[in-house]
Amino acid sequence: MLKELKLFLQYLAIERQFSPETLKAYQQDLKLFAQFCQSELGDFNWTDVDANLIRAWLSQLYDQKLAATTINRKLSSLRSFYQFLINNHFANQNPFADVQVKQHPQHLPHYFREPELATLFATVNAQKTPLKERNVALLELLYGTGMRVSEVANLTLNQIDFDRETIHVFGKGGKERFVPLGSYAKKALLNYINGLRQKLIQQYHTDHNVVFINRLGGPISSGGIEYILKQVMKATGLGNEMHPHMFRHTYATDLLNNGADLRSVQELLGHANLSTTQIYTHISREQLQADYRKYFPRASHE
Structure with missing residues (x-):
């Protein structure tokens, strides 16, 4: 499990040339999701994740009162990770492919007058x-x-x-x-x-x-x-x-x-x-x- 995560982060750093801040955000999103999976399933593989587990995870995020933008960012991280697993033959399907959270109306950025x-x-x-x-x-x-x-x-x-x-x-x-x-x-x-x-x-x-x-x-x-x-x-x-x-x-x-x-x-x-x-x-x-x-x-x- 850690092997795939390490390879994904290396891919983001070397091939995608993501900044250290972006890499840290991806790592944190995936680490927290893995911890949730362990709490629910015990020892698990990335291929064990299914729709029921994702619904339970989303429910936990809603309970934490996270913004829709934050949840969607986490979903994007996991969607990208599973696409990487598929491309490298670690998985056959992406359980996050069609998972989306409805966005709230976009807030206008604050700026100085x-x-x-x-x-x-x-x-x-x-x-x-x-x-x-x-x-x-x-x-x-x-x-x-x-x-x-x-x-x-x-x-x-x-x-x-x-x-x-x-x-x-x-x-x-x-x-x-x-x-x-x-x-x-x-x-x-x-x-x-x-x-x-x-x-x-x-x-x-x-x-x-x-x-x-x-x-x-x-x-x-x-x-x-x-x-x-x-x-x-x-x-x-x-x-x-x-x-x-x-x-x-x-x-x-x-x-x-x-x-x-x-x-x-x-x-x-x-x-x-x-x-x-x-x-x-x-x-x-x-x-x-x-x-x-x-x-x-x-x-x-x-």
Whole structure:
């Protein structure tokens, strides 16, 4: 049982080139399902899984009050795993092939309004911390490029072309794209790389090309980036939870609100499917409706 799981994870890492975060999610989904099967069946093989067992497992997930999106992600992991087993002659059928959970209405992604962005950048630029240069560069890059937090955490110096003002991004599943580097992000990055970053690398004798580093000169993790942003948000007094992905949502929404083509935004974000990008058009329409009701005299009753 463990042999097939190990081979599947190797396949995802080597052939599919999934990120460490994605691999961890797959491993966790499969591990928890295996633990459930053991609790129900004792010793088991992957081929022992049937519709009755899947229904019992789904019932447990519902009892845990997990979101439909979370359950569907787990189903997707198991569906992919069993397809791998079939392709490699470990199984004859995929018991998850037709199992689906009805999605709830899609929630619109949270994004920053212009006054909130202004407050965020004013706050980070007013920081007294020795790591201010890094934090400013981090915010400018997240908002100015729409990169995922994992892409920013793994960003290396040789991916940035300051002359051509582009960044070579390695996204999900090993997909590559080039994103423009705007003047604000470029200035903040150069200031940080030639100043604080160089100083910390020399001080702690570290030798690597990762752009964003911690106070000891080592590469910073995705969790570390999230912690930095939470501290900045706390200092603003805005009182909202801030996640790195909100900068990506804001980047996409601002592009569309200012007339960018949907296909161009899809390319910049690295979305495989246009339907993923289209969620941001709903945000834009929502804002248009709000502005219409607020500013147009005949939009509502007296």
